Each structure stands twice: as C-alpha cells, then as structure tokens.
Amino acid sequence: MLATAALLSAASPAGAAPSRRVFILWLDGSTISDWSSPSLPNFHRLLDEAAVGILSTRTAHESTDPTVMRENAAVTFGAGAQAGAEGGKPIKIAGATPGLLGDALARGGYTTEVDQPRTGPDMNVALAFARSDGTVPPVFERGLPVGRLGSVILVDVGSFPMREADGVLYTIKKSIAPHDLLVVVSGSPPVARQKKGIRLSAVAIEGPGFGPGLLTSGTTRRDGLITITDLAPTIVDALGLPALTGVTGRVATVVPKANAASSLRSFDKDIVRASLDRYPLTRWMMVIAMVLVALALAVTVFAGPAPSTSSRIPRGARDWLATLVLAAAAAAPLSLYVNGAFHPSSLSVAAFEAAGVALGLAVIARAAAGLIGAFVVVLSLTALVPLIDLLFGTPLGVRSPLAFQVAGGGRFYGIDGGMLGVVVGAEIFASALLIERARDQHRAGQLIALVFAASVWLLGAPSYGSKFGAALTAVPAFGVLALLMAGKRLTRASVALIAIAALAVTGLLIAVDALRTSGTQSHVARAVEGRSSAWAIITRKVHLQWVTTVHTIWTPAILVFAGAVAIVLWRRRDLVARALEWHTLLRPALLAALVGGIAGFVFNDGGVLVTAPIAMFAAAVVFSTLLTPG
Numbered sequence: 001m002l003a004t005a006a007l008l009s010a011a012s013p014a015g016a017a018p019s020r021r022v023f024i025l026w027l028d029g030s031t032i033s034d035w036s037s038p039s040l041p042n043f044h045r046l047l048d049e050a051a052v053g054i055l056s057t058r059t060a061h062e063s064t065d066p067t068v069m070r071e072n073a074a075v076t077f078g079a080g081a082q083a084g085a086e087g088g089k090p091i092k093i094a095g096a097t098p099g100l101l102g103d104a105l106a107r108g109g110y111t112t113e114v115d116q117p118r119t120g121p122d123m124n125v126a127l128a129f130a131r132s133d134g135t136v137p138p139v140f141e142r143g144l145p146v147g148r149l150g151s152v153i154l155v156d157v158g159s160f161p162m163r164e165a166d167g168v169l170y171t172i173k174k175s176i177a178p179h180d181l182l183v184v185v186s187g188s189p190p191v192a193r194q195k196k197g198i199r200l201s202a203v204a205i206e207g208p209g210f211g212p213g214l215l216t217s218g219t220t221r222r223d224g225l226i227t228i229t230d231l232a233p234t235i236v237d238a239l240g241l242p243a244l245t246g247v248t249g250r251v252a253t254v255v256p257k258a259n260a261a262s263s264l265r266s267f268d269k270d271i272v273r274a275s276l277d278r279y280p281l282t283r284w285m286m287v288i289a290m291v292l293v294a295l296a297l298a299v300t301v302f303a304g305p306a307p308s309t310s311s312r313i314p315r316g317a318r319d320w321l322a323t324l325v326l327a328a329a330a331a332a333p334l335s336l337y338v339n340g341a342f343h344p345s346s347l348s349v350a351a352f353e354a355a356g357v358a359l360g361l362a363v364i365a366r367a368a369a370g371l372i373g374a375f376v377v378v379l380s381l382t383a384l385v386p387l388i389d390l391l392f393g394t395p396l397g398v399r400s401p402l403a404f405q406v407a408g409g410g411r412f413y414g415i416d417g418g419m420l421g422v423v424v425g426a427e428i429f430a431s432a433l434l435i436e437r438a439r440d441q442h443r444a445g446q447l448i449a450l451v452f453a454a455s456v457w458l459l460g461a462p463s464y465g466s467k468f469g470a471a472l473t474a475v476p477a478f479g480v481l482a483l484l485m486a487g488k489r490l491t492r493a494s495v496a497l498i499a500i501a502a503l504a505v506t507g508l509l510i511a512v513d514a515l516r517t518s519g520t521q522s523h524v525a526r527a528v529e530g531r532s533s534a535w536a537i538i539t540r541k542v543h544l545q546w547v548t549t550v551h552t553i554w555t556p557a558i559l560v561f562a563g564a565v566a567i568v569l570w571r572r573r574d575l576v577a578r579a580l581e582w583h584t585l586l587r588p589a590l591l592a593a594l595v596g597g598i599a600g601f602v603f604n605d606g607g608v609l610v611t612a613p614i615a616m617f618a619a620a621v622v623f624s625t626l627l628t629p630g
Contacts, residue, residue, distance in 0.1 A: 022110075022181045022235060023172050024154040026125055027165055028070060030186040031193075032202040032264045040166040042173065046184060047261035050206035051254040053215030054268050056227040057189055058199045058409025060084045060093040064191055066159070067124065073187035073228060074127035078102055080232035080247030088123055090130065097246050099132030101232040105152055108241040112137040112152045117168060125156045125187070152235075181207035181238050185231065198275050198407045200268060203231070205252065209238065213257045214264070218250035220412040222398065224264050226252045227409070270399045274340050275407030277350045281336055282402060282418075284351070286557040289329045289616050296322055296623035297564045301571050320371070322627050326620045327374045328362035333402060333422045333613055334382040335361070337389075340399025350401065371628045372433060372583075375621060379430035383423050387455060390415060390464045414466035415459055417600075417609040424474050424596050425614035427455060428481055429621045432589035435485060445485060452478040456505060462513040469604035471509060475502035477596030484588030502599075548606040555608050558597075561615035565590075565622050572626065579625040586625060593618045 032054060035043040046052075059072040061084020071085040075098045083096035090098035105112055112129035114137060126136040129152070155172060157165045169184065176182055186201035193200065203226065205215065214224040217234075229249030236244055237251045257263065299322055335357035344350035365377035386403075389396045394413065397403035403419050404411050415423070431448045438444035456478070459470035479498035480490065488494065549555055569576055580586055593614050600610030 020151070020179055020239065022152045022183065022239070023176060025169055025172060025184045026154055026156045027186045028066065028159045028188050029190040030162065030202060031190065031200065032261065032268050034162055035202055036261050036265060037162065040162055042166045042169040046169065046204050046206065049212060050204040051210040051213050051215045052204045052260050052264060054225050054264055055186065055201045055203040056199055056220070056225065056409045057187065057201050058082060060096060061091065064195050066191060069188040069194060071124035071127055074125045075130070076228050077128040077187065077231055078130055080229050080244055080249045082229060082248070085127060090127065095248065097132060099130045100244050100247060101235065102129045102131040104236050104241055104244055106131065108239060110151045114139045114154045114156055116141055116156045125154065128154060179208060181235070183231065183235065187228065196276065198272055199409045200272065200407055207238065210254055212260065213254040214260050215252050216255055217252045222412055223255045224267055225412065270340055270343060271406045273344060274399050274401045277347050277401040280347060281351060281354060283553055285332045285336060286553050286612070289332065290557055290560040292325055292329050293561055293564045293619045293623065296326060296627070297568060300568050300575065300623060300626050323371045323624045324362055324366055326624050327366060327378055328359045330375060330617060330620045331358040331361045331378045331382070334385060336402035337386060337400045337419070338396055339401055341396055372624065375624060376430055376433045376437065379426040379617065380434070383426035383430055386415065386419055386423055387458050390458050414464065417604045417606045418613065420459060420467055420470055420473060420604065421600055421610035421613040423455065423459065424477055424600065425593060425617040428477060428592045428596065429589050429617050431481065432585035436583060436585045449482060452482065460509045462509065462516060471505040472502050472603035473596055473600040473610060475505055476599045477592045480595045481588055481592035484591060485585055544605040545607055549608050552608065554612040557612045558608060558615045561619040565619050568622065568626065575626045583625050590618060
C-alpha cells in the first residue's frame with residue numbers, strides 16, 4: 001500500500017506533458033449498495049463528495065466469464081462504444097473503434113499506464129488505454145520505478161475484497177491534487193447479475209466540475225445513470241481535448257442532489273426488480289390473454305343465434321363474465337406499466353399487484369360505464385397514462401417491467417416498441433368506441449384528431465418518446481381510421497397521401513432532432529449527420545428484429561389473436577353482422593389496427609413487440625362486441 005502511494009504521488013509527467021492527472025480506480029463486480037457499506041469509510045466519503053451514478057456496463061460481446069467481462073468492459077471503455085474482445089485482443093464490431101481514448105490522450109500529450117497493486121500483470125484491463133494500432137500501455141506491479149508513471153493512471157484492483165479496495169482508494173485520495181480528476185468505476189457488474197441479464201454497476205467522478213450530485217448523460221437522459229461508453233468522452237472533455245468522433249457515448253454531467261447515494265440505491269433496486277419481473281410477467285400476460293381469447297372464441301363459435309336487434313339484454317352470466325375478463329386482459333398492459341410505482345419486493349408481489357390493478361380497473365369500469373363502456377375507459381387510460389408519463393420523463397415507465405430494459409442496457413428513455421404498440425392499439429379502439437357512443441360525433445371526431453396529432457408528436461419527438469418508427473406506425477394507422485370514420489373510402493390517392501404524411505412527419509422529427517445539441521441528439525440524428533455508424537444501427541435493429549420474431553412468445557401471441565378473429569369472422573357471420581350493425585366503427589378500427597400492426601412490424605426493431613398488443617386489443621374488443629348485444 002505504501003509503495004502504491006509512492007507511485008501515485010510522483011505520477012506527474014515530466015517535460016512538456018500536461019500537468020493535470022487522471023486517476024482511474026478500476027474494480028470488478030461491485031454495485032452502489034456495496035459502495036455504501038458503513039465499513040468502507042473512503043467509499044462512503046466518496047459518495048458524499050463526488051458525482052455518483054449507476055453504470056450501465058453493456059458491451060457488444062456479452063459473457064458471464066469474469067475474465068471476458070473485464071476485457072470487454074475495458075475495450076468498450078476505450079472505444080466509447082459497445083465493443084468486445086477475445087483472447088485479450090479487440091474484435092471487430094460494427095460502429096466501434098477500439099483505441100479512440102488512447103489515441104486522443106496520446107495526441108494531447110498524456111501518457112497512460114496501468115498499475116496493478118499486489119497482483120500479477122493482467123493485460124485485459126490495459127485495453128482501456130489501447131491505441132487504435134493495437135499497442136497497449138505498460139502494466140506495472142507495485143514497486144516499479146516511479147519515473148515510469150504517466151499522467152493518466154489506471155489502478156486496477158480487479159476483484160479485490162472491498163475493504164482492500166477501500167484502502168487503495170484512500171491511497172489515491174492522499175495523492176490527488178485539487179485540479180486532478182478521479183474516476184472510480186466498477187467496469188463489470190457482479191457475475192450473479194450478469195447471469196440474469198442485469199448489466200448495472202457503479203461509478204463516481206470527482207474533480208473540477210464534478211461535485212456532489214448525480215451523474216447523467218445524453219445517452220441515458222436519466223439522473224443517476226450513465227453508460228460505460230460515456231466515460232471516454234467525459235475524460236477527454238474534462239481534459240479539454242478535442243471531442244471524440246465515432247463514439248456513441250456522450251459527455252457526463254452532474255445534477256446537484258443531496259443524499260445522492262440513497263436515491264441511487266432505491267433507483268437501482270427498482271430497475272433491477274423490473275428487469276427480473278419483465279420476462280415472467282409479460283409472458284404470463286400474453287399466455288393468459290391467449291387463453292382468454294381462445295375461450296372467447298369457443299364460447300362465440302358455439303353460442304346460439306344472434307339475438308334480435310331490439311334486444312338489449314345479455315344472453316346470461318356467461319357472456320357478462322366473458323366480457324369482464326376480456327376487459328381485464330385489455331387492462332393488463334396498463335397494470336404492468338404502473339407496476340413499478342408500487343415498488344414490489346418480489347415477483348409474486350408484483351404479479352399479485354398487477355392482477356389486482358387489471359381486474360379492479362375492469363370491475364370499476366364495468367360498474368360505471370357498462371360492458372362496452374368498460375373498454376372505452378380501460379383503453380382510454382391505457383393510451384393516456386403512458387403519454388402523460390412521457391411529458392414528465394417517464395418516472396413510471398423507467399420502473400415498469402413492461403416498458404424499458406434499463407437494467408439490460410436497452411432503451412433508457414422515451415418509449416419502446418412494446419409500449420408504442422400498446423398506445424397505438426389502445427387509441428385506435430378507444431377512439432372508435434368513444435365516437436360511436438358520442439352524442440355529437442363530429443365534435444368528438446375533431447377532438448380525437450387532435451389527440452392523434454398530439455400522440456404522434458409525443459411518441460416521436462426527440463425530447464419525449466424519441467421513437468423513430470413511431471410516426472411511420474401511428475400516422476398510417478390513425479390516418480386510415482380517421483379517413484374511414486369520416487365516411488371516405490381508401491383509394492390509391494388517399495393511401496399515397498397517408499404515406500407522404502408519415503414520411504413528412506418522420507422527416508420533421510429527424511430535422512428537429514438534428515437541431516438539438518450533439519449531447520442530446522438521438523442515434524438517428526447522429527447517424528444522419530455522419531457522427532455515428534448508420535450501418536451499425538441498421539445491423540443491430542435487423543438482428544433484434546430476427547431474435548424477437550423467432551425466439552419470443554410475442555409471435556405466437558399475434559397468431560393466436562389474429563387467428564381467433566379470422567375464425568370468428570368466418571364461422572359466425574350472423575354475430576359479426578349484428579355487431580357491425582350496432583358498432584358501426586368496428587370495421588374501420590380493425591382495418592386501422594391491421595395497418596398499424598403491419599407498419600409497426602416493418603418500421604420498428606423488434607416489430608412483433610409493436611404488433612402483439614395491437615392484435616390483443618383487437619381480439620378483446622371483437623369478442624366483447626360479439627358477446628354483447630349493445
């Protein structure tokens with residue numbers, strides 16, 4: 001420990017090299033909760049004095065092998081973009097150029113070295129400072145001559161026990177000058193987290209411009225959350241060097257906040273819980289919805305003749321119960337969206353709360369508005385709540401097991417594909433059912449048109465939903481619905497006009513995004529301007545499209561929902577004719593849902609996630625209208 005102190009205290013470079021130093025303390029497998037332990041006085045003090053955050057550690061070559069995790073994290077750190085390594089050497093990844101940080105430091109006159117106290121040489125972490133030509137800085141053990149240290153020093157304690165890492169932090173803090181920069185980073189999460197797909201660790205930055213508070217960046221747009229790709233741009237910016245090009249990371253900044261560590265621990269717990277609950281809850285939502293639709297299909301196919309149009313009395317408790325459970329199924333996406341607000345402590349608690357909210361909402365809506373009115377209430381809330389949440393930065397969505405994939409390093413802000421489908425599908429059927437029940441349908445239609453326009457903007461605007469495929473999905477669906485509800489026919493000219501409108505709105509959103517500062521632009525605007533790889537974005541989205549289509553439950557769910565609707569339209573034409581007579585806007589809504597589902601699949605990565613909820617709402621509404629005489 002004393003030798004490390006000697007090394008660090010004499011680390012200022014000689015000659016013309018810059019006098020400012022950067023110290024990076026690199027740990028493996030720790031979280032913000034680990035750093036908060038009262039038995040670690042130096043980490044405890046760091047959390048009070050530095051800018052702190054949860055670190056998303058996603059790389060392009062994921063593994064649960066600790067050695068591979070280290071080298072992947074190091075090469076991603078140095079590339080400023082998700083990258084990977086194999087056998088200690090960077091591998092070619094579209095959109096990533098290993099060594100950008102090392103090149104930038106060398107051009108700025110900074111030397112880089114790695115110190116590994118009390119461990120043997122391990123070249124994996126040295127990839128953080130590798131040059132683009134493949135050269136890596138020297139790796140020293142404790143006790144080497146002090147003159148060989150440079151101005152950027154990475155102290156690698158690897159998987160040291162936290163008590164020993166706390167002692168190394170104390171040594172660094174004693175050696176650091178007020179104008180130096182200190183970065184403490186857990187380059188990889190605990191292996192147990194990584195095995196569950198949770199890629200979250202911890203980071204702290206202390207020095208000029210980095211006082212107490214929460215770290216944030218344009219990559220995440222979340223207070224208290226940055227990514228490992230943000231660290232290289234941040235270090236370069238802090239040293240006053242030219243901005244890096246060809247990186248996906250953004251410069252991290254600080255949001256002042258008292259008790260930052262406490263809020264981070266709570267945030268970390270919530271998003272980890274949401275990640276663990278995501279797969280089982282969404283899977284069960286789809287399975288239960290498929291079972292209910294299949295049962296409704298059986299009830300409908302084997303039901304008696306359609307009652308006369310003068311009848312306004314349901315056929316019995318069977319149909320009443322069927323429509324109630326279908327309304328509860330339609331309420332399931334909303335119940336999952338708000339699930340994180342309850343801060344569930346386990347999967348069973350989360351499931352119980354979600355089921356209770358969905359069933360309770362259906363029962364209340366049924367009692368207040370009737371069988372079909374219940375769908376108007378449920379679907380209206382399902383569309384409006386996420387849109388309102390977008391206005392406030394999605395405090396509900398970020399903790400939802402349905403919306404984001406923050407813990408896995410997926411989307412950090414805006415709206416994802418699944419919720420895009422939920423909002424678009426809910427709006428289509430809520431609007432159709434609401435207008436046909438309105439006393440003044442013309443005025444109701446005008447109001448709905450304004451809601452459609454606001455929804456498209458919120459879903460696609462870079463400062464809100466920031467979903468590139470939103471306009472290409474929502475504008476065709478809403479356009480078809482509005483046209484048919486107005487009594488017009490779909491012609492080649494009207495279809496072309498809707499397509500032009502979708503492209504125009506998308507172009508407008510990209511233009512607005514391009515006018516924003518580089519630190520807040522989305523990846524689409526950066527690709528259009530040539531500051532990130534468009535090819536990398538395309539290949540990543542195509543890969544995600546393939547994976548979600550082939551390997552998830554969402555695809556069979558679409559087949560069940562669409563197939564059930566097709567069968568009942570074929571087998572029970574009498575009930576269909578009766579339903580279309582009473583629900584005149586059902587046909588336009590179904591055509592709009594078909595257009596939205598196809599467009600959502602084509603224009604969004606993981607497109608089945610968009611199409612599945614639209615299909616689910618279509619099936620629930622169709623069978624409810626068939627089972628309800630009015």
